[in-house]
Amino acid sequence: MYPGLLDLYGDSGNVEALRYRCAVRGIDLEVFTHELGDEKRADIADMDIIYLGGGADYEQQQLAEDLISYRKELSDAHKNGTFMLMICGGYQLMGKYYKDSNDKKIDGLGLFEYYTEASTDKRDRCIGNIVVEAELDGKKYKVIGFENHGGQTFGSDKPFGRTLCGNGNVRGGEYEGYMEERVIATYLHGPLLSKNPLLTDYIISKCTGIEQLKKLDDSLEERCRDILLKRLLK
């Protein structure tokens, strides 16, 4: 949703990563987009996955009202088991509220209990590489990304993972994001799915119901991860 407004820090690359890893396995992936000002979609709850990226404060304000009009549809989608992937701004807007760096409070969808507050000092941001240890179907996986957020998120009772390097939900925090079996809400840009092929496959698995996905040659991705993990987890 809102790829035109919520595409900060290469977040559109997440769709490209999903598309790529589906395509090489012969899995059909059809991408629908909803932009601000588009006619209302009735089929939200029929989607396999809903994706929201991150945007600047100004852009998040612009679309907040439109997003709220989807409260029921998104809540139904969540209940129906539609996978929800939400990065940064998308993560914040699914919570109870977001108080931005201009001290302006935006109502969130309230799908989850957490809430976010940003410092009014615009330079007070958590910026840098981040590694989070998440659990995907019982297996630990180091998720690599880049965080860049002014908001501090409180009350996430089911975090996405434990922070090994970087901040996470709050400055100097121990945990990052919010997760359910079919929900991943996180501050990690990168784009997230380009840095973490197993996470991408986890999502594809959940969306398609295919438990054993065909293995791919991930040598470039793995080498990329090895170098970064070695550097970041010194």
Next chain:
Amino acid sequence: MKLPKLVLIAVGKLAAVACRLVGRDAGNFPGLALWTIDKSFLRCFSVDCPVIAVTGTNGKTSTTNYLNKIFSSLPNEKCVITNMQGNNLDTGIGSLLLHHCDMHGRIHADHLVLEVDESHVPVIFKYLKLETLVVLNFFRDQLDRNGEVETLILKVQKFLEHSDAQLVLNADDPNVVRLCPKGKKAHFFSVEKYEGATDELYEAGEGKFCPFCAAALEYEYYQYSHIGRFRCPRCGYGDVTPETQIKDIDFDNSCFKINGEAFTSKYMGIYHLYNLSAVYTAAKLYNIDSKLINDAFEDFQVNNGRMEVFRTSDAELLLNLAKNPVGANMTLRLLNQYKGEEQLLFVLNDNVADGLDVSWIWDINFSIFNNVTKVVTSGTRAYDIAVRIKYSGYDAQKIVPIPDLDAAAAEIFSTGGRKFAIANYTAVQPTRAALTRYITAKEAH
């Protein structure tokens, strides 16, 4: 307590001398020293000549260099002061002024031509009288340093409401046209629709919505990224008549026309034509003869990793700096324009000056990648760019990641023919050095 002007100038001059004594290039240090003592240190200087400033995300350095060349070629011109090294923050410009001023802070010159970082326009021209401001474009660039694009535009916009500088503005960038205060006449420049223009947005860009009424902007065509003929269907924002428009673009003969007069240029990329259009508009505000403008267009040569050519006996490589997706897309447009086979070298670093984050590479458009037989990637993030290109659908077998730059240079030159290279901010000088080392070593044999 604020130190008197004369004392500040003396301290600054001493700092510059101290740098030279220890054999260091002064760079922005003297300015930084004064800034530490007094944030408003720029008030110390008095400039008695016109100040022309160039700002915008991409193209500042070359546009400034063109203007400097043109003003310097004027028959009675004795002194043009310019910041050629891209020292474009308040401290860098302060150092430049310190170098040229007398002990009273006075600067005598015929023209001051300055490249100014977008975020520093209000800071610098609070104290220096600005006569002409050229604004090229606003793209997403190293967000961590500047704050978000919108904040940046608002800052410049607010400053311009209280400035009487004449404005030279890009008519085809919705992020720039809005800078013209209500009721004021700006000098708009543009380039007519060129052969690579598209009906749909081809590369990621900003400014999709009207800044005045929030309606989605409509485009007749896009030249590149979000630069193109736009208009707000609701309130008419964007209805401007350009004073300068580059027309009759002839890529085969590297020439074009402005107001019926013919011009020639070595560099014909669409983004570069916009810079030339800006240069022409600014020069004409000073009644400069078209012949002098054309001389500058014709002779201009850059050798700092911006469209720089490296040759071996059997190969030719064009290196271009890319600080952001727009810069990289420019080089890919040139690569795709080339009819034969070619190879690409992409050097990506993630140092502090690069903004640490490399996610911007996902905003580069690799969907068209004509006749590329091999990609070599290098830099501290060689594998990140390799993965990015792989996910665009390019055959992973043809991607060779080599973090070591010397080895990467040897790999890209292992075959002859045409090559293109893209390097980001901190990667560009090391890349130049590695390419030069390879060529020198090869020639020695």
